Amino acid sequence: MLVFNIVLVLMIIGAIIAMEIKDLLSSVIALGAVGMGLSLQFLLLKAPDLAITQLVVEILVLVILIRATIGRNIEKEYPKNKFRYLISGLIFLILFLWFGIKALNDLPKFGSALMNMGSRYIAEAKDKTSAVNVVSAIILDFRGYDTLGEVTILFASVLGVLSVLRMTKVKKRIDK
């Protein structure tokens, strides 16, 4: 668990750097470090499927973000009334910490599930679907509906990105 905690602290430091640094490219790279740390965390929690997906998606997002931020510099605006921002930030920090501690205390212990459906899936997956990877058997056979929803979300997000970005492109061409 020591490695887990060290990576966790590094991820928090990376996230703070990504928020506070002025240069946009450095911020994107710090964000990438956070994502790599998350992939490592999944691997330490024995979820290699998620680790592979997180690693690959992180690389893709990094490439897209770097491609989109190259040659741009967005100036950060600093608030005039610093005191009010400090007070509201502190209130939100305390609220989130309180809710977080409450929620984490109510979670069932790590490894002991709340419902006994999971143990049935693990016991029957190989005989019923003849897929050896239990994660694949669950997401594509027992819980096919979830995957259908996932695919629909992906389709909708691609549609949204295409429509929004195409619109600005066409508008700029018309303005010229």
Add this chain to the structure above:
Amino acid sequence: MKPKGMSLIVKRITRITVSLIFLYGVYILLHGHLSPGGGFAGGVIIALSFIHLVLAFGREQAGKLINEKVNSIIESLAGILFLSIAIIGLYGGYFFKNVFPKGKPFDLFSSGGIILSNIAIFFKVGAGLFAIFLTMAGLGTLTKNELGDKQ
């Protein structure tokens, strides 16, 4: 005229590595029911291999291989394929029933509908994420051209 894309070194190395990345994506896809991986991760790796091509050779060169129209057709067909696999399940009883022949565990071609759904998701994710990248990259070049005009 300045050649499109990156330098000669990057282009030569891309020629070698892009096929390896492509093969790795197909491996992750086909072993989705045997080892960690599956359609989603494989699809993202395939999208990355095409992004690799676009970054190295420029958009026009890579556009000869796959353009936005082909991309959108592949994505829509993959979505329909996934839905039709689910609807074929109705034939055996209910939506998403695994009615295909299952085969022996630990075989490459086993587990019936799972590998078919993996293939559908693979094409859907690959084409969808590549389409997002193409739009973002187009936006990037557009702003660069505009910056050049202003200077």
